[in-house]
Amino acid sequence: MCGHRDVATLDHFLPKSVYPEYSALSINLVPVCPYCNNEKGNKLGDAAGRRFVHAYYDTLPEMELLVADVTVDSSVFVTFRIDRPSGFADPLIDNLEYHFKELKLGECFESEAFDELTGRAGMFHYQYANNGGEQGLAAMLSVEAVSERRKAGLNSWRVALYNALARNRDFCSSGFRLLSREDWDF
Numbered sequence: 001m002c003g004h005r006d007v008a009t010l011d012h013f014l015p016k017s018v019y020p021e022y023s024a025l026s027i028n029l030v031p032v033c034p035y036c037n038n039e040k041g042n043k044l045g046d047a048a049g050r051r052f053v054h055a056y057y058d059t060l061p062e063m064e065l066l067v068a069d070v071t072v073d074s075s076v077f078v079t080f081r082i083d084r085p086s087g088f089a090d091p092l093i094d095n096l097e098y099h100f101k102e103l104k105l106g107e108c109f110e111s112e113a114f115d116e117l118t119g120r121a122g123m124f125h126y127q128y129a130n131n132g133g134e135q136g137l138a139a140m141l142s143v144e145a146v147s148e149r150r151k152a153g154l155n156s157w158r159v160a161l162y163n164a165l166a167r168n169r170d171f172c173s174s175g176f177r178l179l180s181r182e183d184w185d186f
């Protein structure tokens with residue numbers, strides 16, 4: 001349901017407390033990670049636009065729906081949101097927004113992005129210093145986004161993250177230095 005963490009449990013898509021008759025029906029058992037299973041709990045999602053996205057029945061359109069916003073201030077701040085394409089009135093997008101909010105996927109991806117960026121601070125310094133400064137770093141970040149897209153699909157949080165970073169001039173010109181207190185001597 002997050003499309004990210006390791007699947008290790010089965011979720012009753014329709015909660016067994018409400019629908020005990022479906023508790024052993026295979027299409028009602030969706031492989032999920034323990035965190036999503038816990039956040040979903042017994043929530044039913046019982047109105048149009050307030051349902052969880054079903055891994056078997058719902059196919060998301062091939063468009064960028066997950067976007068990251070990067071702000072460079074005293075540090076580098078990354079947030080994630082579902083970006084509804086203008087004029088696109090698909091109830092599936094309503095459900096996706098519900099799914100994203102109820103499962104706290106924004107918080108999950110923000111935490112992962114923080115780890116990712118601090119872990120790669122040295123690489124960003126190296127790229128900036130040795131491979132073209134601001135533009136070189138932006139190009140490397142774009143390549144990361146393309147590579148991740150091929151591996152994990154259009155709406156991977158890493159794709160959203162690296163696309164947003166590549167477009168952010170504050171980050172590529174100097175903001176990346178805020179990720180680490182160390183001096184990188186490349």
Ligand SMILES: [Zn+2]
Nearest residue numbers: 001002033036
């Ligand atoms: Zn999950």
